[in-house]
Amino acid sequence: MNYLLKNVHHIAIICSDYAKSKQFYTEILGLEIIREVYRQKRGSYKLDLALNGQYIIELFSFPDPPKRLSRPEATGLRHLAFSVDNLEAVLAVMEKHKVSYEPIRTDEFTGKRFTFISDPDGLPIEFYER
Template structure:
């Protein structure tokens, strides 16, 4: 049986590189590991660190197609970030003028969670540790 150790990275394609870079680094506070422009693809690639080991790869490509939002389509549904305090984290996002859904309770785990979106409408979740 295949043994998977952990999720190493999640790749995101954005429509406006500078706007998304600002969102993930300045509003969410993710540190930059590496940034490069790939001339042959006319694409930026930005590696961001989440926690101690997980990464987000942020890509820009010329004219990427829009993501299907609703009704929900197959594929990645959302990206969830673990936080110590969902209410506090949501308040921090709201101070950055990021709209956050009301905090809810997971009926299975009893943990708090909420959703917000990145500049391209990608659903992001905060889930309490």
């Protein structure tokens, strides 16, 4: 079958506190900065981030962005999920940075373990053990 779509190019996230979100995604989650641009006309930063050399996230700041519902289960993007090799090792890093996480659960269909944290704006982020 010939698919038109090849892969996910990127995920765009709008944050309310650029410095706090930049620190979270780079220093805590360990994403690599590809490019950082301040767009004067928009009063907005745009930060391109990569995971393992693959471009995946655009982090934007805008003056006074409106809040978006995330919980309980609002329509739209549910969460951002990262696959991990060792859930305990990832959670140890989260604890070091005082990032709280939900109790570890097991996917009833795959038997794989996972948990959730939240970014500085409350976006749910899942760590799913491979």
